[in-house]
Amino acid sequence: MNALRAALLLCSLGAATSAVAQGSPSLRGDLLSLAGCLRDSGASPSACIGTVAIACVGAASNNPRGAEAACARREEAAWRERLTLALQVTGRSLDAGQRSRLAAVQLAWESYVSQKCALYGASQREELQAGRQAGCELREVAERAIELAKGLSQAGRQPQSPPQIIR
Template structure:
């Protein structure tokens, strides 16, 4: 993650409302695919990791190996959007000290992922390195987005279907 992107992330944790991101048509489509998959996956959101990238690679039938890195980065962008929103929502519930710790944790996590996936990529044959490193980053970002989404209150702001009954 670039230093600029990290600074933006840290600033967004302090924001009181999520920023409305300008997204490309491709990213909007990919976000819709992920949302549909996550809605349909029930309690297995990790089954959606690869939903965009696999279809993208299959569509590149003339050079699937060459498309791996680009397709993984494309899906990673959608998961990263979800991760950023989850971090913002989590940060809103925290006091300033806790937000600072969350930002430090996220920065350390980003560093870990960068190092882990670079190492993994470097252990592959040269022709596979870029695709495997991008796939590693995709899996890590998606997993983190799923992890944070689980801790968000799912019923926040919902009213019960019927009023509670008072038992005497």
């Protein structure tokens, strides 16, 4: 993959999700909920995974099992927005070759998550498949967004001592 294609991929991902956030009041609210949870969670951002989906399923008291997939996808959209922003910010500090590698890693990761969660969903009872697959995708996207955000916050820090080589 050349650098131009990688840059276009990263830009198109950002433009698409930003447009969704601007047009969706529920996504804006979900982003605010996640931001509040992440602010309050301190060093445990993973504790915020599922907060929007769980509240959404709880609000669907007439059919919670049927709401699982839609609620997981709703929260995944908010995490995906955060993931896209983290990718954009990360890409800004990289040269063309590194951006290309970042885009290749991200494409490989997307393929891995798709296959992993499809396999997991297919291994469930039929009535649980859609919800479990969507939940798997939610967790994976959230964990990737957290991982990239953590890398961004550590990017400016210098190690306290140089790495030691053990022989």
